[in-house]
Amino acid sequence: MDQRKDVYEYQSKCSIDINELIKFSGNEKKKVARRRWAILAKALKSPTGSEPSSPTDEYSVRRISSFMLLQTQQLPSGSVSPTDARLLDQFNKRTWYSYSMLVGERSFSVHVGHRNRTFSAEDLMGFNNTGNICIWPSEETLSYYVCNNLDMFNDKKVLELGGGMSCLAGLYVAxxxxxxxxxxxxxxxxxxxxxxxxxxxxxFDCPVDSRVLKWNDVSFAEFHDVILCADCLFFDDARNDLIDCLWRTLPPNGLALVMAPERGNTLDNFIDQSRKIGFQCRKIVNYNDVVWSKRLALLDNVEFDDNIHYPILIEVTKS
Known part of the structure; x- marks a missing residue:
């Protein structure tokens, strides 16, 4: 499947009414919860086995699904298998894809599993599920950026925060x-x-591990030389925890690459709050010529909104 095609169509066999989920008044925490339920409801309204769906709210209308940097192709059955036989059952519950991109004349490709869509009540009420729903443009552009700048990761300890169902940028680095x-x-x-x-x-030719990490887990304070973070500024209520996590895990000579669209004031609020605790933040709008040309080509598209669709790079340091 080519990411140029918009596969995020909603053909519902369910009776979930998104408007019913979000129309009730309440305090801010309830509003956040309703937004997350609305996101999941859109995913549930997609046909079983379809591509991951996408969130929609006042700051995240995902009409532009891709910057055409990634191509995905479903892999034939049996062409990929886990090295650990104990994971075979989990492996069979997924549809497998090759995620590839071309950087200059060099091709980069990784395998990513898409969990066949089933959601339990526990899933729906769990921690922010937006990363289970789709590959966001910020993940796409951050992945393209790291593949253009692989030397910055040489002999570095790398951490990806909020990587979602694929941790795509970290997967390319590894x-x-x-x-x-x-x-x-x-x-x-x-x-x-x-x-x-x-x-x-x-x-991989290096140790790679994964773990569930909530940003307010103060027991996780291990320094990493480079931190990757794609589209993690979506919810205002999580911003302080993300900044605190960055402070605990970024050494004085480290670098965090935070990729996200402006999306209202969410990106600028992140920068302001980060600077208040001592971070240096460098906002880079044009960080790659190819990505920039894609943006310029989209400016005439009536459905493209720079504020919510174009990912901006923030370099975060302590020194």
Missing amino acids: TYGRPRSVTLTDGNKISMENVQVTLECNK
């Missing part, structure tokens, strides 16, 4: 960079189950 180690994380256990199975179906 496969094609020469890092000392890579740790892939997300706060949602369903996402990390998918990542763990995915790791067993790719080959």
Whole structure:
């Protein structure tokens, strides 16, 4: 399947009414919960076995599904298998894809499993599930950026925060960079189950591990030289925890690459709050010529909105 095609169509066989989920008044925490339920409801309204669906709210209308940097192709049955036989059952519950991109004349490809869509009540009420729903443009552009700059990961300890169901940028670094180690994380256990199975179906020359990590877990304070973070500024209520997590895990000479669209004031609020605790933040709008040309080509598209569709790179440091 080519990411140029918009596969996020909703053909419902369910009776879930998204408007019913979001129309009730309440405090801010309830509003956040309703937004997350609305996102999941759209996913549930997609036909079983379809591509992951996409969230829609006042700051995240995903009419532009891709910057055409990634191509995905479903892999034939039996062409990929886990190295750990104990994961065979989990492996068979997924449809497998090759995620590939061309950087100059070099091709980069990784295998990613898409969990066949089933959601339990526990899944729906769990930690933010947006990472289980789709590959976001910020993940796509961050992955393209890291594949263009693999030297920055040489002999570095790399951490990905909020990587969702694929931890795609970290997966490319682990496969094609020469890092000392890579740790892939997300706060949602369903996402990390998918990542763990995915790791067993790719080959690495460095230690790669995955773990469930909620950003307010103060017991996780291990320094990492480079931190990757794609589209993690979506919910205002999680911003302080993300900044605190970055502070605990980024050494004085480290670098965090945070990729996200402006999306209202969410990106600028992140920068302001980060600077208040001592971070240096460098906002880079044009960070790659190819991505920039894709943006310019989309400006005439009536459905393209720079504020919610174009990912911006923030370099975060302590020194």
